[in-house]
Structures are given as C-alpha cells and as structure tokens.
Amino acid sequence: MLNIKMIFMVFVFVGLLTNSLSAIARPSSDVKTIEQMNVLLDFLYGSHHGYQVFVNQLKEDIAHQNKGGVAEFVKYPLTINLNNKPVAIKNTQQFIQNYEAIITPKVKGAVAKQQFIGMFANGQGMMFGSGQLWISGYCLDKTCKDPTQMKIYIKAINN
Secondary structure, three states, X not given: OOOHHHHHHHHHHHHHXXXXXXXXXXXXXHOOXXXXXXXXXXXXXXXXXXXXXXXXXXXXXXXXXOHHHHHHOEOOOXXXXXXXXXXXXXXXXXXXXXXXXXXXXXXXXXXXXXXXXXXXXXXXXXXXXXXXXXXXXXXXXXOOOOHHHEEEEEEEEXX
C-alpha cells in the first residue's frame, strides 16, 4: 500500500523528469545558442558531432553550384519529383545530370536562408526551410552506438 511519503516522492520525481525533458526536448525554434542546439541533437540522435559542419558545407556547396559536392551528400536512391513525376535518383551521376531540376531556386533559397541554430529537428532528421530539404544521420554499423560510425546524408528534397 502506498503511503503519503511515497506518493509525494513520485510527484516530485515526475515533476523533475518533466522539467528536465522539457528543457532538452524544447522546440528547435526555442534554441538560441550552439550549446542548446548540441544538447537537442545529442538528445535526438545520440550525438551532435558533424551536423553543424555538414550544414555549413552543404550551404556552401549549394551556393557555389558545387554539383559533385552536393551529390556526394545524398543518400541513394533518392526519390525526387521531376516534371511532376516521382523519379528515383540512383547515383551521383544521375543527380548531377538533373541538378538544376532537383536543386531548384526554391530549394536553394531555403538552404541559403537556414541558420544552423534553431533548425527544426526531430527523430526523422533536420529540416531546411519549410521542408524543402531534409538531412539525417545513418549508422554505418549494426549497433549504432558509436558516433564515429554515423554519416549524415540528404534524405529528402522537396523541390
């Protein structure tokens, strides 16, 4: 049978847990510092390592039309709408051949405007703009416990 002291301890524990989780799992728009962003990514993905570097390099490659650099960041196959039809882009060569149709001015603008701090992030990945481009980390080993065995890719482009 529960006594008053135990019930009180449960309420205190639940209150502390709720407060801690709300601090960690706050909406990305509430994130104002790199430290807060790193805590959010650590919570969501187990590690924040590599995400800021990836985002900055992707922004630079898209801004400078580095088609090969952007193509290397893609997780293939990648289904893209080309001429209002879904097309599976299977490799870097196919991506580069269709670059202008994939990285449209809308996608390029969303990437250019996006700041790393405060990016929308959830268990599915990180979003540029209002969903024009998504990135996510993929485990290179079966355990998925070693952050060095994870690679970040573009997982979706909604052009």
